[in-house]
Amino acid sequence: MNSYMGSYLCDPDNTYSKCASPRNASTTPASNAMKPFNYQMDAISSNWPIHFGAYTGFYDYQVEWVTGENGYVRWMLQGEPLFEVTTESIVSVPQNANKTNPKKIMIEEPLYVIFNVALSSSWALKTGKCVEQRCECLYHSWGGPRCSTAVSGSSSAGLMSKTFGPPIEAAIAVAIVIILVTMVMVHMGSVATAKKTKAVMAALEAERKAAASVSAAPVSETNSSRGSYLAALSKDNYRQNFV
Template identity: 75%
Template sequence: VLEGSASLISSSLQIAPGMPDEYRVMGLNYAQDPPSCIYGGTCTTPGANYIGVPSAVYAKRGHKSWYQGLRYSANNFCKPDPKAKQSYSTVAASVKAGITENSCSVDICPASDDVYGDLSLIDGKGEDHWGINSNGTCYPLWNVYTGAYLCDPDNTYWKCAQPRNATTTPKSNAMSQFNYQMDAISSNWPVHVGAYTDYVVYQVEWVTGKNGYVRWMLEGNPIFEVPAASIWDVPQNGNKTNPEKIMLEEPMYIIFNVALSSSWGATPPNPGKKCRGDGSDEETNKICDSFPLYLKIDYIRLYQDLADDLEADNYMHVGCDPKTHPTKKWIEAHIDEYQDDDNQHKDDAAEDWQVCEREMPVLVLVILGWSTVHNSNLQLFRFPWQQYLRRLVCFSSVAWSIIKENNAAAVLKKKGKSAVDLAMGSNLQDEARLEQVRYTTERGSYGNGHRQGHDIHHRPRDNYSQNFV
């Protein structure tokens, strides 16, 4: 997920089943702290501000907490602030000795406020370390939002956002019962003003497998990274009560949109009424004058790595229903998880066929040269052969669409273009990058095309890995 508000962008992976409470940040004492204190690290409840802070408080658990080894790096396009500069030696020594304060500051915690984060050299080279703000520029912060607790509408469990009151509200039976914790492995990182005045390049690298990672970048510079080891190698108590997970590898799709969310504190003026109200409030008028807002996108590109040295569990591919993860079969076998009373599953092919059959009578009349459609004596469709003709025309229409799609794919493949190129603009640098990587246009192809036929590189189709995303 890549979402934002004003000068802040949030990058996150949403994973389930989430960690139990004893592995999460410690709860607030609401008698002494307001709920909003977590956003500024001002809570007085021990351990309620940041995970692992203070060290001694969390050490009492007997095991580490949350996800280990997350990686954070600076947005150096921001103006430097001398007060925000850090020294690796100072911060590393503080973390090693243990944090004694109940909150973080520049001299005692990594710039991310994540004391469990990676502090090694970025990509193992140079002088810059993950988690250290050596330039005093904008820096991503560990997100205090760690995931929602999800429930069905009839659930009465106390952790649900809106548990049903069993004494006043009858069951709706809208869907099967469920309740579970989601984990948001997330970071909030500031962007510079240039993000609003010019195009900037946002990038995501996603590599599956035990040695994989998800990395968010700005103009080629890493901002936040989740190594696969952080997901599958989670902290455990003696009874191993923390659910084990795998690196995200399920097929996904991309959504780009502009929206206002109350979760980010967006409250439009005069909700439900005219934006400006009676027009007397100057501040309200300025807000309303700023609409509509636009998200300008120059290009969107997906790159696929087809190198010969990919690891066996690197399921690189472009497409929503690969053979390694047959999404269509999974959905069909668990259809109740994808629909409810208000949102029923629809078969597009069947619906298209119904529309086709509905429109065919007029089309067939035209084909046969009939000039009067509304002739009350017309008996054409009482005979079986007319129905066969109608179906034949429908079938031919669908078949022709498939042929056109296949021809288009073949042309793309012949030209050696990228698997997916939604570019609306281009430049020589991007074209040079395109030439460096080989691409495929086959929808259902394995990304590791060079390994096809080698069963050891692919999981059995009837026993593929599952992950909740």
């Protein structure tokens, strides 16, 4: 469970120690790029550990928000309050001797519930730093004048340069290998199919010839027997054949 500590937002010329990259007044002259500012991002949040039942069932979450001097923000589960922030805790903030903690007002906008799998002590990601009055990106995947544009990274490392996906050279090489393997497999499949087709056709031709030779002999024998029978009938005494 990490408590939210907020982040300091400062102009490039700010020398405040809590800024992300305070300017060193002795080595870096002021650029006067913008009006000076220095404030801390803040949020009203609540951390509450949940048990295993939250992953196996359904629950009703609710935010109760009341504005005004006696208002409050209340997070609830199944109608039971879990955490509450009152207006007094926002308006009457603790102070030190120099009263550096700014006085706040009650939030006058709708609130909502954010469910985080992992919690962090600060918002967002640091994508760059200020070097000689210019932004220098910390990662190859960020670009632009303020290192806020997501781009494909590149470096002088060659084939294994840092990018979102594989290097273009590796992608082309893999594609060529896949094409060659596919062509070889198609050719081998065609040759095997042709051999099988030729063997099947030869077997069918042999069966056809065998069937033709077998059927020819009974036909000739039948014709000769029929001729002998007709010859015998011609020699009969028709005078004795009467009804």
